[in-house]
Amino acid sequence: MVNIFKTIFITTLILAFNVTSFAQENSINIKDNAPQTTALGSTSNPVSKKYYLPTEVFSKIPFIEDPVLSPNGKYIAGLFGISGEQRIVMISLDKDGSAPVVVAVPDESQVNRIRWVNDDNIIASLTVLSRVQDDNWYLSRLIAINRNTKALTKLMWKLRGQNAADILWTPKDGSNEILIAGQDSIFSNQPGFWPSVYKVNVETGKSKKVVRGKLGVLDWAADHNGNVRIGIGYNDHLKTSIINYASEGSRSFKTIDRVNLGRDEDLELPFSFIPGGDTGLMFKDDAEGNTAIAEVDLKTQNIIKWVHTAEDGDIRSIRTSYIDDSIIGIRKSGSDNGIEWLQPSLASAQKDLEKAAPKARVFIESYSHDYSVILARISTPDNPGLIFSYDTNTQELVRFASVNESIGNKRLSRVKAIQYDARDGLEIEGILTLPKGRTPKNLPFIVMPHGGPWAHDRVSYDYWAQFLANRGYAVLQPNFRGSTGYGKAFMLKGQGQMGLAMQDDVTDGVAWAVEQGIADPKRVCIVGASYGGYSAMWGLIKDPDLYRCAISIAGVANLRREVNDFGSAIRENLFKSQWKKMTPDFNAVSPIKSVEKIKAPLLLIHGVKDVTVDHKQSVSMNKAMKKANKDVEFVSVPLADHYFTREEDRLLLLKSMEEFLAKHNPAE
Numbered sequence: 001m002v003n004i005f006k007t008i009f010i011t012t013l014i015l016a017f018n019v020t021s022f023a024q025e026n027s028i029n030i031k032d033n034a035p036q037t038t039a040l041g042s043t044s045n046p047v048s049k050k051y052y053l054p055t056e057v058f059s060k061i062p063f064i065e066d067p068v069l070s071p072n073g074k075y076i077a078g079l080f081g082i083s084g085e086q087r088i089v090m091i092s093l094d095k096d097g098s099a100p101v102v103v104a105v106p107d108e109s110q111v112n113r114i115r116w117v118n119d120d121n122i123i124a125s126l127t128v129l130s131r132v133q134d135d136n137w138y139l140s141r142l143i144a145i146n147r148n149t150k151a152l153t154k155l156m157w158k159l160r161g162q163n164a165a166d167i168l169w170t171p172k173d174g175s176n177e178i179l180i181a182g183q184d185s186i187f188s189n190q191p192g193f194w195p196s197v198y199k200v201n202v203e204t205g206k207s208k209k210v211v212r213g214k215l216g217v218l219d220w221a222a223d224h225n226g227n228v229r230i231g232i233g234y235n236d237h238l239k240t241s242i243i244n245y246a247s248e249g250s251r252s253f254k255t256i257d258r259v260n261l262g263r264d265e266d267l268e269l270p271f272s273f274i275p276g277g278d279t280g281l282m283f284k285d286d287a288e289g290n291t292a293i294a295e296v297d298l299k300t301q302n303i304i305k306w307v308h309t310a311e312d313g314d315i316r317s318i319r320t321s322y323i324d325d326s327i328i329g330i331r332k333s334g335s336d337n338g339i340e341w342l343q344p345s346l347a348s349a350q351k352d353l354e355k356a357a358p359k360a361r362v363f364i365e366s367y368s369h370d371y372s373v374i375l376a377r378i379s380t381p382d383n384p385g386l387i388f389s390y391d392t393n394t395q396e397l398v399r400f401a402s403v404n405e406s407i408g409n410k411r412l413s414r415v416k417a418i419q420y421d422a423r424d425g426l427e428i429e430g431i432l433t434l435p436k437g438r439t440p441k442n443l444p445f446i447v448m449p450h451g452g453p454w455a456h457d458r459v460s461y462d463y464w465a466q467f468l469a470n471r472g473y474a475v476l477q478p479n480f481r482g483s484t485g486y487g488k489a490f491m492l493k494g495q496g497q498m499g500l501a502m503q504d505d506v507t508d509g510v511a512w513a514v515e516q517g518i519a520d521p522k523r524v525c526i527v528g529a530s531y532g533g534y535s536a537m538w539g540l541i542k543d544p545d546l547y548r549c550a551i552s553i554a555g556v557a558n559l560r561r562e563v564n565d566f567g568s569a570i571r572e573n574l575f576k577s578q579w580k581k582m583t584p585d586f587n588a589v590s591p592i593k594s595v596e597k598i599k600a601p602l603l604l605i606h607g608v609k610d611v612t613v614d615h616k617q618s619v620s621m622n623k624a625m626k627k628a629n630k631d632v633e634f635v636s637v638p639l640a641d642h643y644f645t646r647e648e649d650r651l652l653l654l655k656s657m658e659e660f661l662a663k664h665n666p667a668e
Contacts, residue, residue, distance in 0.1 A: 051412075051470065056406070058466065058467040059653075061085075061086060062403050063404065064076075064078045064079065064403070065078060065080075066113070067366060068116060068366045069375050070116050070368070071116055071118060071174070073372060074373075076090070076366075076400070079114070086646075087103060088105060088122075088124055088145065089103070090122060093373075101150050105126075110127045110611055110642070110643075111126060116170075117144070117176065118175065119147075121144055122147075123178070124142070124143050125140065126141050126143065127139070127611060132186065138162070139164075140165035141157055142180065144205075146203060153202065153205045155180065155200055155205055155207075156180055156182050156198065160184050161183020161185055162183055164183060165180070166180060167179070169222040171226070177202075178199070179199060180197070181220045182198065183195045192213065194214055195218065196209050196213040197209070210228070216233040217244065218233065218234045219231070223248070223275075224324050229248070229273055230244065230245060230270070231243075236571055238260075239262030239574050240258060242257065243255065243257040248278075268283065271318065273298075274295065281296070282294065283315065284303060286309055290309070290311075291310070291487075292308060293318070294306050294307060310330075313332055313333035313487060314333040315331070317330075318330050319339060322369045330342070349364065353378070361381075361460070362376055365387070371392060373392070375387065375390075375400070376388050380461070381414070382412040382414055382415060383409075384404045384407060385403050387400045387401045388400060412466045412469070413465075413470065414433070414434055415432070415459055417429055417459050418512075420509060422505050423508055426481060426505075428505050428508070429478075429479050430476050431458065434474050435472050435473060435474060438472060442517065443474040443519060444473050445520060446473045447477075448468075448526075448528055449480060449536070450531070451531045453482050454482070456483040456485035458485075467657075471661070473661070474513065476510070480503075481494050482498075496582065496583065497582070498582040499542070499589025503538055506535060507539070507546065525551070526547050527553075528551075529553035530613055530642070534556040534591065537552050540591075540597075540598045540599070540600050544600070549601045549660065549664035551602075552618070554610055554612070554618070556613055557624075558592045561620075592620060595624045595628045598625070598630050601633070601663075603633045603634075603635070603656065604618040604622055604632065604633070605656055606636060610641055612642035615636070618636070633660065635656045
């Protein structure tokens with residue numbers, strides 16, 4: 001069966017994922033359990049070009065995002081696109097006759113993560129923006145949903161603190177009680193300000209305090225057996241942090257480490273406790289300065305041995321076992337590095353799928369606790385791809401869903417990584433998307449810096465870049481200095497350079513594209529969201545003669561307001577100092593302070609429900625631009641969040657971008 005499967009899958013990917021037709025041609029029965037979706041309706045915009053797709057195609061929200069398998073591998077939970085909005089859904093993988101459980105995301109909230117507690121219950125962590133003492137505060141809360149009763153239970157919502165959603169531990173035996181740390185006051189002079197640890201039943205919501213809050217301790221951590229082992233203290237005045245540690249089976253905590261986060265010292269915590277002693281696994285810098293994994297004596301902080309190293313870079317992240325927190329996968333630095341699986345079943349599945357689909361990317365999204373069932377996303381940079389379940393024992397492949405049914409099998413614009421030198425010689429990687437069907441010469445050009453700025457773009461499907469390329473633009477997404485994914489040293493090069501060298505890296509990407517003959521230097525615009533929106537606005541100021549226009553989506557116009565405004569974070573002084581390290585003078589590099597230098601038209605788009613960047617940022621920038629008699633358009637979207645997760649809002653976003661670009665930087 002292995003060879004048959006591989007033959008099917010090779011043809012599937014080469015022929016644009018058409019599993020069913022190939023199976024029929026070869027008289028092979030391939031299961032397709034994809035839920036039925038509604039085909040895209042007709043559009044009033046006629047297709048005038050061979051490769052043109054209606055805007056509605058790109059604005060469709062993904063059929064599913066962040067899918068996770070239940071421990072037994074029979075059910076999937078995730079954020080599903082239903083009737084143009086995201087819903088929390090639990091659905092049977094094998095269509096066992098049970099009806100899907102569909103839950104609307106609570107108003108004014110953003111879902112951060114969904115996880116299974118057992119085969120019947122999930123918990124979802126939410127961020128809510130709420131009015132507290134005449135200011136906007138971020139509150140974190142948890143909800144639990146039962147697959148059988150469909151009941152939604154609010155967990156610890158009666159706590160009066162800011163944060164009550166820190167999940168320390170979930171059971172391994174199928175029981176219903178989890179560990180949550182939460183605050184019971186917003187006032188630092190009250191005992192409830194320091195979070196306590198509670199054992200909470202996810203079905204009833206009943207709770208019991210198991211560790212009382214301790215003065216100065218803001219975070220707790222537990223081992224895989226549910227024993228609280230770490231308490232993390234923090235002093236925001238001094239910006240110092242300490243680690244309090246308890247041995248296995250003990251409730252006596254002793255300070256084992258102290259760091260100054262304000263001086264960029266790293267707080268090194270174990271991500272796994274080794275049973276039967278006082279050792280654990282943690283990230284450590286090796287002799288070459290690369291991030292590796294070491295077994296450490298937790299009482300002395302001495303390294304016992306190196307467990308995993310990356311000779312050519314850093315270990316960026318790890319995946320651990322649900323059962324005992326052992327390492328089952330590692331991801332190394334580099335924009336395209338996938339997970340190297342150490343668990344045999346996952347490693348074998350990844351290898352088989354990659355061999356069978358050499359022209360696609362295989363990402364294992366989730367897996368059952370015994371690794372017998374995996375959920376894999378198979379995609380290419382020019383297609384959002386498909387979601388499959390795969391039985392590692394029988395090697396049976398089952399199609400679950402297309403991420404975007406409206407795109408289906410279509411292969412869109414090609415994407416590749418490029419490198420160029422910044423003006424000071426630093427090598428910068430960028431992601432280049434070239435419009436299909438057009439010679440890559442003298443094209444209208446969009447440079448699109450990412451958000452964050454502590455993030456990076458990859459060679460993967462990006463619906464904004466694909467939409468713009470479909471309209472005829474070449475799109476460059478530069479991973480400027482300060483981006484993640486290239487090691488700590490590269491990220492730290494952003495310090496003090498916001499609006500300076502970080503912006504120059506974006507500009508130098510445009511210069512590279514012009515030098516290569518790809519970009520028409522007279523037809524360049526800059527587009528970005530969040531920090532990228534800031535960069536788009538600042539680009540008009542720093543390089544006023546380079547761009548014909550700019551689009552800022554949920555962008556930061558006033559850096560000082562962004563740092564000091566809403567959120568009331570416990571680590572407020574630390575966050576402020578981190579931002580001040582990015583630029584010593586907020587006003588000097590804030591777009592709202594230099595609108596008089598802007599020459600080109602600016603489009604501002606912002607969701608009123610944004611809980612990440614205040615909608616007022618764009619409101620203020622719009623007013624400042626109009627006061628200075630500058631060419632500005634403002635699209636305020638009443639129900640949109642920071643990520644435009646509603647399809648209606650996403651459609652308005654793309655249409656606004658399309659009309660603005662057609663007016664100020666037409667592709668023809």
